Amino acid sequence: LRAHCxxxxxxxxxxxxxxxxxxxxxxxxxxxxxxxxxxAMVAHELKSPLASIEQMIYALQIGCExxxxxxxxxxxxxITVRTRDLLSMIDNLLNLSKMENGTVEFNLEPIRGxxxxxxxxxxxxxxxxxxxxxxxxxxxxEEWWFNVDYDHIRSACMNIISNAVKYTPDGGKVDxxxxxxxxxxxxxxxDSGIGISKEDLPHIFDRxxxxxxxxxxxxxxxxxxLSLVKEVVDAHQGYIxxxxxxxxxxxxxxxxxxxxxxxxxxxxxxxxx
Ligand code: ADP
Numbered sequence: 001l002r003a004h005c006x007x008x009x010x011x012x013x014x015x016x017x018x019x020x021x022x023x024x025x026x027x028x029x030x031x032x033x034x035x036x037x038x039x040a041m042v043a044h045e046l047k048s049p050l051a052s053i054e055q056m057i058y059a060l061q062i063g064c065e066x067x068x069x070x071x072x073x074x075x076x077x078x079i080t081v082r083t084r085d086l087l088s089m090i091d092n093l094l095n096l097s098k099m100e101n102g103t104v105e106f107n108l109e110p111i112r113g114x115x116x117x118x119x120x121x122x123x124x125x126x127x128x129x130x131x132x133x134x135x136x137x138x139x140x141x142e143e144w145w146f147n148v149d150y151d152h153i154r155s156a157c158m159n160i161i162s163n164a165v166k167y168t169p170d171g172g173k174v175d176x177x178x179x180x181x182x183x184x185x186x187x188x189x190x191d192s193g194i195g196i197s198k199e200d201l202p203h204i205f206d207r208x209x210x211x212x213x214x215x216x217x218x219x220x221x222x223x224x225x226l227s228l229v230k231e232v233v234d235a236h237q238g239y240i241x242x243x244x245x246x247x248x249x250x251x252x253x254x255x256x257x258x259x260x261x262x263x264x265x266x267x268x269x270x271x272x273x
Contacts, residue, residue: 001025041208042093045222049086053079081220089222096207096224099231106149106235110262113144113178113185120158121176124165131170138177144185147259148236156232159225160189160252166219167250168193184238184255195246204242205230229254 002025008017060075098104121137128135146153164174172192179186194215196204203209208223210216233240236256244250 038207045089045208046086049082049089049220053082053086056082085220085222089224092222092224092228096228096231099228099235106152108147108149110145110147110259111150111153113146113187113258114139116150116154116157117176117178117187119154120161124158124161127162128165128174131165133165133168133170134173135165136173136175138175140178140180140185142180143261144178144180144258145261146185146236146256148256152232153236153256156229157187157254159229160187160254163225164189164191164193164250164252166221167191167216180258183257185258187254187256188251189253190249190251192249195248195250196242196244197246201242201244205240 002023004021004023006019007015008019009015056075056079060072060079063071063075095104117137117139121135125135161174161176168174168191174192175188175190177188177190179188196211200211204211205226206223207227210221210223230240233254233256238254238256241253241255242250
């Protein structure tokens with residue numbers, strides 16, 4: 001409690017008492033504490049990849065005089081990957097804070113569902129191939145449209161699909177399918193990866209949350225991807241479902257309300273027939 005005191009005086013200036021108002025500041029304190037926890041968390045998350053980049057640059061400076069070209073190029077690759085991780089984490093953070101302040105702009109337009117997935121698959125299939133991961137894609141027979149911000153939806157779907165690849169050991173499988181039911185389009189991403197325990201599952205959408213353990217130790221990430229996915233899905237009146245079993249795999253389902261096929265598209269389809 002914070003006390004605000006004021007003296008009560010009479011006409012001749014003599015103090016005859018005081019008035020005290022008590023203000024409950026526990027909520028302010030809690031918000032202040034959350035803000036400083038958040039700043040500490042961000043500082044920590046930025047510091048560790050930067051420290052490792054600095055070490056690698058140092059090792060490169062010393063090592064390149066003695067090491068082979070191959071060793072130097074591996075080091076260069078690691079620096080590139082860590083820098084990209086860092087940039088994507090900063091992008092995610094900026095987007096998250098914009099979404100929270102309500103300053104993010106969602107430019108909604110009718111988008112063909114299959115178009116979003118086709119673009120993502122082009123990128124991800126190549127990455128998966130390098131690790132011997134098979135990606136299968138079963139789009140719904142029927143075409144569907146949803147009224148969405150293309151960039152945000154693409155990044156949400158990309159986060160889910162790239163996580164599926166990232167958390168699946170080499171040689172595994174990722175199955176992607178889409179379906180329509182009850183006015184919603186469902187995007188289902190099923191992997192044969194490391195899975196998530198029952199204890200960790202409720203926390204995966206929290207900022208900076210990453211499962212700690214042997215299976216995830218060597219996988220890089222910021223723990224921001226899924227919190228961003230959740231914000232994007234909520235902003236589009238969609239919902240997310242997750243089912244997972246340790247060492248068996250995980251299935252994420254993103255569902256979004258569908259909209260009728262736009263008139264222009266209808267015309268283009270009729271003309272092309
Ligand atoms: P990160 O940048 O760490 O991948 P995310 O917010 O995308 O952060 O995910 C949070 C955590 O949830 C991850 O660190 C990982 O432990 C877990 N996770 C997310 N997707 C999967 C998945 N498909 N399989 C297993 N674990 C997953």
